[in-house]
Amino acid sequence: MLDGVRPAARSGARLHPLKADGVVPLPAGTTLMHLPGRAATVLQRDGNPLELGGELLPLAAVLPVGHLRTLLPATRPLQGSSRLPLYGYAAVAEHRGQLVVAATATDRFGWWMPSRFGGSDVAAGVERAREALPANRLVGHLAVCALENRCYTAQNTFLRRYEGALPASPACNADCLGCISLQSDGEAPAPQPRMRFAPTWQELAELAEFHLTGDDAAIVSFGQGCEGEPLTRGDALVRATRAIRRRFAAATVHVNTNGSRPGVLRRMIAAGCNSVRISAISFNDSVFRAYYRPVGYTLDDVMECGRVMREAGGQVCLNLLTFPGVTDSPDELERTAQACRDMGVHQVQWRSLNVDHDWLVEVLRRRDALPPQGIGMDAAYQRLSAELPGVVHGNFTRPWPATESAQHSGIEPEGAVVSSISP
């Protein structure tokens, strides 16, 4: 315990006191992590910063799903230190004998409560899938995700409930600084290594059938953390979607995407896709480019993806990759609100961006893309909520009723066979 100093946190590059009214007790499922190669900063009584040296290691909290980080840890990388693994590090402190974190709860949707995951029934579900789909490569791939990487969506797939995973692409047309499946410069390990094969549309449709015949299953989702960009697999996605829609008229057929290919999304919608979640860190071109490093697409394509789904009557979600000091800057908030209106967004999903916070700040600074100041993440949440009446704010995709056009468009492609799988 250190006397005479107060805990500090950061918003972007700016130091802030970590105050009692800006923290909550650690939510169940929080992971505490040391930050090696970093020095922590605290505030002295006079408000001046003090960097702690010696053997003291900074501590950060990684929040469970349904919670949003509001401030970053106050750290500085030491000379020669490595980049941190990709997690959404939040500022943590001790208050009256209890650890507290800079966070706010954003969604309590029961499907994703951590207590519902990790049971021994997952392994049994994997075995059932192996027996039902012995030649389907997605089963082996998702078994690793479910059992080793503890991915909740992969576990759902085998338990045949809620939202199931249909990873589709080993390739991507972006190179995000915070990509959790591939770090192109190899400086940090990717926590969910990228799938190495391109599943056929039949493999995708078969796995969807395995999942959707479960009693509590409602959604299948292309675009997972363990893959690249699903819209780069246009033909496979369109054919798989058609087959799924033909068999499951009421299911939500969803795609998580970087929003790069509205033409492909349009074809998927015609085949029966009725929900999209578009990820974005920013609707400011310089921040977007610095972070996504997109190849062959622009923010105009991203916006168009929202519009085409909205016009077709499907669900449009924005996966807002938040970073205190960027997301909550007044200019960013104005652009985000305008983009939501233009795209007809139904739901904003507030996510803590998984990235080495010191590195991201440095990259944005070098590109002159770091906003001068944020208004605070809580205030940002309130402002966007007020500016977007009728839009839901949360964390998780909900089922969406299939539109009439989607229900009627699931015409099976020539030669298509979707095997019937006994439950």
Ligand code: SF4
């Ligand atoms: S768009 Fe997705 S898969 Fe592609 S680099 Fe970014 S995070 Fe990775």
